[in-house]
Amino acid sequence: MKFSTKGRYGLKAMFDLATHYGEGPIALKNIAQRQEISEHYLEQLIATLRRAKLVKSVRGAQGGYMLNHPPEEITVGDIIRSLEGPIGPADCVMDADSEECMNQDSCVTRLVWARIQDSVSEVIDSTTLAHMLEDQERIKNKNNYMFYI
Amino acid sequence: MKFSTKGRYGLKAMFDLATHYGEGPIALKNIAQRQEISEHYLEQLIATLRRAKLVKSVRGAQGGYMLNHPPEEITVGDIIRSLEGPIGPADCVMDADSEECMNQDSCVTRLVWARIQDSVSEVIDSTTLAHMLEDQERIKNKNNYMFYI
């Protein structure tokens, strides 16, 4: 029950783009350096994000990537789902409500998986990149306050 | 972000044992058949549950397994954690608060992982096998009601 580096690096990269929103294209190299991610590997992840229309790219020298929507309109769920596929503790509660699971007994365990999935979805679908930017401001202010005590 | 069969089969097996709580040892063969799990594979999982003191075993003919505590005292979290290890979307929020994560930026993404982990923990630590037995009763009653309409 862990996300892979796809989701984790992907969110870091998207948050990095959010902090530079409106500044024109940001080169992958810079994102990779700031977030300490292999550039070639991040390239693959951001290709997925581009196909999901979450970022857009500018090719050529001075090119790079930028968010395709304002930070208010991109949720953590959008990012993670595009990189990790459907989120859920078990197949029988994944997005495309697939397959059997007709056993009386297993339906009860299914209830548990559904509750877990719902609680995760609630968090990731209600958190936007803009919220994360606010969080960062709060952390910054807190640190400054601490510094001056 | 999926549990492996360890956690999923393990919970099914434990719930099976819960439905037979107080009936003496239940043979693995029967659990495996009811829950449609490879017997030899389940053997490995239940060995882990035994080492975690969640079940106890009786060897020899007419032997089997039984819960080591009443269903009220065993949570879904106990079961899943013993089989899957620490639960959490990223290393930096796992149980043994390990390692770096000192980057200002990544701390914000860490907040997100922490919220996800908290919401999952809330669900799995507040659900006991006894709750699942109640759920099953509710499902049964509902089905009977539907049947008689």
Added chain:
DNA sequence: TGAATTCCAACTAAACCGCTCGGAAATATT
């Protein structure tokens, strides 16, 4: 004794993870 059952250790095929490598295509700068 014989059958049933848990216990234990080793093996395995397939999938997935977390990359790396090499190069083509596009664009800005000089």
Added chain:
DNA sequence: AATATTTCCGAGCGGTTTAGTTGGAATTCA
């Protein structure tokens, strides 16, 4: 026009995990 920068694309790869299988030893009941 040439060059440097950058995205785009596909292939490969070693290591780990998953989801088992196999074979047999030890224990206990009948």
